[in-house]
Amino acid sequence: MxxxxxxxxxxxxxxxxxxxxxxxxxxxxxxxxxxxxxxxxxxxxxxxxxxxxxxxxxxxxxxxxxxxRKGPDSLVGPELFPYWLFGVKAGLMVLAAVFALTLFIRLIGGSDNFGQDIAQAFHGFFGAGLTLIGAATLAAAIFEHQGIRPAWMTKWRVKDLGAFGLADPAAWGMSMTGTEAAQPAKTSWMPKPRAKGWPGGEYLFSFLAVGMFVLWWIGVLHFPGLLSIELRGEDAVVSGAPIWSILFGPILLYAFAQMAVDLASLVRPYAVRARAAARIVIAGAGLWLTWVIFEAGHWFTLTRGAETAWIEGDWTMLNFDTLRTLGDGARDLAGVAGTLSVVMVWALAFSALSMAFSVLANLARLARGR
Structure with a gap:
């Protein structure tokens, strides 16, 4: 041959x-x-x-x-490459934030091995990052070779572009510090900037915080020392009252709904009316949950050896005289339980007020559209 x-x-x-x-x-x-x-x-x-x-x-x-050969001769062609790059950058930054927050919680929770926790965080980040890059490349290759072009690539709108701040490290920093983003040179036809920093920043951090709560709520994430109280001698163990088992599912659904709204707000940060309507529903559900928890009256039990004390309360504790005596109780089990009972009553009251204010504020946004 x-x-x-x-x-x-x-x-x-x-x-x-x-x-x-x-x-x-x-x-x-x-x-x-x-x-x-x-x-x-x-x-x-x-x-x-x-x-x-x-x-x-x-x-x-x-x-x-x-x-x-017919068809594309590259995994990710020049038309799809900018979308692939944005997805990878944004995904890696979100992963970095999640792993950094997890590492921070481990460290402040009393880590026994500082170096091992850092190594595990880096190992987890790189593993998840490589998986993300592989998944993004596979999806882009399928889009490229099948000629798929989703509607968000061809029918996009300028007011829906807020989520692209996910790939801008500077925007993350500005969203945390509250500083104003650098604006392009103004011309006579350009409108006044609508907001400071990246408008999706607050929704991102809310999404991550609620996500951490969900992981803790379902038992995936553990915070050492959270369920014990230091007393003289033997520490007291904190256990939940039956009300938390009864409301396990509703609270989990409530958290998922909050995360869904935050995620939608990341994609469309200027969809004010839709977000306001969703937050009204969520705040209403939160008010109902707060009411049910308050009416249960018994929230936690402190146990130290054979001794127990309840963290409990009712409406009669919502007075300033009770609040002024906060912290004056003894440091025994009953005294600590009494102090925590007052704290719990007022925390639930402030939570209810906050949610009621959220309903009113979002009703106003729904009416104004901004």
């Missing part, structure tokens, strides 16, 4: 079966014409090295075969 046959066989192996004969015949004619032109120029037959040089000029078999 001469060089031309070997070359054409390598090209044919990369081509569809039904096209190989025609394409290799066309290539053979091209190669032979190049050989003949070179032989005429030199006045003699070409040796093997000279034939190799001409074949290299024509191109590597993989490259030549790609010229004849």
């Amino acid at each position: 001469d060089l031309i046959d070997r070359y054409l066989n390598a090209v044919a192996a990369q081509l569809p079966q039904d096209e190989r004969t025609d394409i290799t015949a066309e290539l053979r004619d091209l190669i032979l014409s190049r050989f003949e032109a070179k032989e005429e120029e030199l006045g003699r037959a070409l040796n093997e090295d000279e034939q190799e040089a001409i074949l290299r000029e024509i191109g590597h078999p993989l490259v030549v075969a790609a010229r004849y």
